[in-house]
Amino acid sequence: MNNVICCKxxxxxxxxxxxxxxxxxxxxxxxxxxxxxxxxxxxxxxxALADDPDPTMWRxxxxxxxxxxxxxxxxxxxxxxxxxADSLARELGVKALYIKDDGINPxxxxxxxxxxxxxxxxxxxxxxxxxxxxxxxxASSLAGNAAKAGLxxxxxxxxxAPKGKIAQLMMFGANLTAVRGSYEETxxxxxxxxxxxxxxxxxxAINPYLSEGKKTVAHEIIEQLGFRAPDYxxxxxxxxxxIAGVYKGLYDMYMVGLTDRIPRLISVQAAGCCxxxxxxxxxxxxxxxxxxxxxxxxxxxxxxxxxxxxxxxxDSGGICVNVTDDEIREAQRYLAKNAGVFGEPAGVTxxxxxxxxxxxxxxxxxxxxxxxxxxxGLKDIESAIKNCGAPVSCGNDLAEFESxxxxx
Ligand SMILES: *Cc1c(COP(=O)(O)O)cnc(C)c1O
Ligand SMILES: [Zn+2]
Numbered sequence: 001m002n003n004v005i006c007c008k009x010x011x012x013x014x015x016x017x018x019x020x021x022x023x024x025x026x027x028x029x030x031x032x033x034x035x036x037x038x039x040x041x042x043x044x045x046x047x048a049l050a051d052d053p054d055p056t057m058w059r060x061x062x063x064x065x066x067x068x069x070x071x072x073x074x075x076x077x078x079x080x081x082x083x084x085a086d087s088l089a090r091e092l093g094v095k096a097l098y099i100k101d102d103g104i105n106p107x108x109x110x111x112x113x114x115x116x117x118x119x120x121x122x123x124x125x126x127x128x129x130x131x132x133x134x135x136x137x138x139a140s141s142l143a144g145n146a147a148k149a150g151l152x153x154x155x156x157x158x159x160x161a162p163k164g165k166i167a168q169l170m171m172f173g174a175n176l177t178a179v180r181g182s183y184e185e186t187x188x189x190x191x192x193x194x195x196x197x198x199x200x201x202x203x204x205a206i207n208p209y210l211s212e213g214k215k216t217v218a219h220e221i222i223e224q225l226g227f228r229a230p231d232y233x234x235x236x237x238x239x240x241x242x243i244a245g246v247y248k249g250l251y252d253m254y255m256v257g258l259t260d261r262i263p264r265l266i267s268v269q270a271a272g273c274c275x276x277x278x279x280x281x282x283x284x285x286x287x288x289x290x291x292x293x294x295x296x297x298x299x300x301x302x303x304x305x306x307x308x309x310x311x312x313x314x315d316s317g318g319i320c321v322n323v324t325d326d327e328i329r330e331a332q333r334y335l336a337k338n339a340g341v342f343g344e345p346a347g348v349t350x351x352x353x354x355x356x357x358x359x360x361x362x363x364x365x366x367x368x369x370x371x372x373x374x375x376x377g378l379k380d381i382e383s384a385i386k387n388c389g390a391p392v393s394c395g396n397d398l399a400e401f402e403s404x405x406x407x408x
Pocket of ligand 2: 029
């Protein structure tokens, strides 16, 4: 790969050649892909992007760790809308608010960006089977993208995973194991199986290429804003791959000269499970926590990408905020009703964080903010129905209908 220099350990600094199936450092640290931005500048420019008809994440392939002749695998990922949400901006008391709706991806979450990258690297490396553990979305997106690429999958999810995600997994033909235990225990079982059988490893953070796929969400945000960086980008945080990927994408765009600054990150976690925010705020190393939130996709007590996420939040001058499950429920209703975007609980958690910061008077009124919706609300119908209530019940009787709505 002419655009990639190496994979570098974020803990000890050791450098490795960027093999397509590389995982972690000998010291146990996670790896970061290091790019040759001077070379990339010769390939990527505003006019090159303007002339590129490809709307998917692969329009940024100059910034992605794949061989120049590699054919991207998987579904049609990326190119998600960035909506200007004026009523939400007024509610928050800020100059501009944009919703990046990544729930429109083919399997309905931002995880498709990482899974499309994973299946592309697995095919590049000559593997036929790919495996992961996941709270649900990484799994269902891997299963869908692998089905398209013709790979078989072994997938491990905690048995609490919402039914929508289980339905996707079974439909996509995954060899699915619902583990009786926490996400941490699910991860441990997947690790034992992957180590024993040598499958391609799509575990979050263990595989350094995944957040490289996720970072394309930030490339898109910058391009959709006409290359003017917003002041803040808010994201929900579980393992920390999404927020670290967002930072990497923003950093990429700055390093190749496509924008002139890096926005500050707003890291939003559930109050019942916030090991990364706690570490950033206290300055102490992160500590495992219980997984006490109904926002299943960010119920991650032992975050796998904590090192990169904490560094990204700090380097950007970021803000941390924790929200309760009730605040997440409120944001889910608010966003659907006032912006037409129906997110799953973890999908709207970033917006819940903004509503909270605004109430506490901590948002700058001149700020332009992007809030990323990371997953679609149809993934978890049971919790959504509990949140929004039941419809009006009515017979075939106009008078009954009118009385129910106070009409006529
Ligand atoms: C995975 C996920 C997140 C969090 O991403 P991490 O990389 O685990 O921090 C947030 N929202 C949704 C919908 C997700 O699926
Ligand atoms: Zn190391």
